[in-house]
Amino acid sequence: MASRMTVKSKSLVIKNGKVLLASGELVEKNLLLENGRIAKIGAANRAAVELDAAGAYVLPGLIDIHTHGIGYESSNGSLKAYAEKEAARGTTTFYPTLFGPPEVSAGHMRRHIEETDNLRALPQIGGFRLESPYLGRTGAGISTDLAPISKATTNMLMKAGGGKIKIWDFSPELSGAIATIASLSRAGMVCSLAHTRCTIAQARQAVEAGARLVTHLFDTFEIPPTTDPGVYPAGLVDYLLIEDRVACEIIPDGTHVDPLHVEKTFRCKPADRLVFVTDSNFGAGLPSGDYVLPQGWGRVRINGSNNGVRLIDRKMALAGSAMTPIDGLRNAVRLFGRDMAAASRLCSKNAAGLLGLNKGEIAADRDADLVILDSNLDVLHTIVAGKVIYSRG
Numbered sequence: 001m002a003s004r005m006t007v008k009s010k011s012l013v014i015k016n017g018k019v020l021l022a023s024g025e026l027v028e029k030n031l032l033l034e035n036g037r038i039a040k041i042g043a044a045n046r047a048a049v050e051l052d053a054a055g056a057y058v059l060p061g062l063i064d065i066h067t068h069g070i071g072y073e074s075s076n077g078s079l080k081a082y083a084e085k086e087a088a089r090g091t092t093t094f095y096p097t098l099f100g101p102p103e104v105s106a107g108h109m110r111r112h113i114e115e116t117d118n119l120r121a122l123p124q125i126g127g128f129r130l131e132s133p134y135l136g137r138t139g140a141g142i143s144t145d146l147a148p149i150s151k152a153t154t155n156m157l158m159k160a161g162g163g164k165i166k167i168w169d170f171s172p173e174l175s176g177a178i179a180t181i182a183s184l185s186r187a188g189m190v191c192s193l194a195h196t197r198c199t200i201a202q203a204r205q206a207v208e209a210g211a212r213l214v215t216h217l218f219d220t221f222e223i224p225p226t227t228d229p230g231v232y233p234a235g236l237v238d239y240l241l242i243e244d245r246v247a248c249e250i251i252p253d254g255t256h257v258d259p260l261h262v263e264k265t266f267r268c269k270p271a272d273r274l275v276f277v278t279d280s281n282f283g284a285g286l287p288s289g290d291y292v293l294p295q296g297w298g299r300v301r302i303n304g305s306n307n308g309v310r311l312i313d314r315k316m317a318l319a320g321s322a323m324t325p326i327d328g329l330r331n332a333v334r335l336f337g338r339d340m341a342a343a344s345r346l347c348s349k350n351a352a353g354l355l356g357l358n359k360g361e362i363a364a365d366r367d368a369d370l371v372i373l374d375s376n377l378d379v380l381h382t383i384v385a386g387k388v389i390y391s392r393g
């Protein structure tokens with residue numbers, strides 16, 4: 001009788017790549033992946049399947065905790081098609097983010113749960129994120145996307161999410177926000193301060209209640225008014241920059257947030273409390289050109305990944321980011337001058353830490369979620385749970 005123990009078909013060796021180790025060093029090593037985990041980092045591993053990564057970088061797979069869509073796919077459509085597009089951009093974990101009236105978001109979650117066997121069919125998906133409805137201001141959304149906080153709405157959304165809502169956005173100034181943040185945080189959800197005009201005292205209350213994230217810092221936040229020309233005012237952003245308990249998201253395209261503010265954020269936040277997100281939607285990742293996008297987006301122009309998606313019929317107003325996760329990693333290195341270890345923290349490890357995932361660094365027993373990049377930082381392979389889910393060409 002053949003022993004099950006000898007079957008090595010679930011193993012993969014990645015050979016000769018420049019591996020980013022948890023120490024931050026980039027070292028030429030072989031990696032043995034077994035049963036969905038990183039089994040061994042070393043020289044002489046063998047497996048049934050080998051992947052030659054000579055000359056390439058082997059990094060933790062990219063994690064995007066704030067994304068609404070990519071190309072022609074979105075969290076309102078097919079998650080399977082969305083996940084395939086994300087795989088081509090190096091994404092090994094993402095949180096499809098819903099923005100819309102509560103009943104509509106609930107409907108999408110119910111459908112996704114059913115279509116994907118409670119998300120089990122798509123290991124790239126970490127869970128859902130709800131950006132609406134509990135916001136004090138819409139940002140790029142519309143007023144019907146918002147709702148007052150109520151137990152009935154919260155319970156309806158929780159039920160529709162089937163236990164898979166992992167991140168939930170709140171404006172702390174809304175009635176009931178602090179109590180709801182406290183109870184959801186106790187239940188293990190990451191609550192994020194978002195789209196808010198709250199006072200610093202209200203934000204601090206939300207953090208005391210358990211909020212641990214800030215949604216796209218700077219974007220949708222207000223510049224504090226000057227009350228006396230001799231006094232420089234402090235605002236909510238200033239508090240959030242020095243509040244070490246919260247991680248801050250940034251959309252790192254250099255357009256949504258001026259690079260000077262990004263640099264300031266690097267200097268203020270602890271190294272593990274800054275998370276790059278795309279906040280991508282329809283159009284992200286498409287080559288430069290003019291497009292007609294679905295669901296009322298209309299005619300848009302895309303000019304590279306850093307210039308956003310622009311609405312042609314509305315005087316080229318910014319409709320969303322054109323970035324995908326790999327663009328964020330490239331910008332960390334090229335636009336913001338970070339080394340590979342820091343870039344990987346921003347695009348992978350810090351998000352994993354926030355969500356409590358066994359991911360985000362290359363170390364024994366971590367999940368085998370990896371991205372292999374050529375010397376130009378273009379994606380060659382994307383690997384999830386030890387399986388190659390994308391290869392270029």
Ligand SMILES: [Zn+2]
Nearest residue numbers: 066097131279
């Ligand atoms: Zn968003």
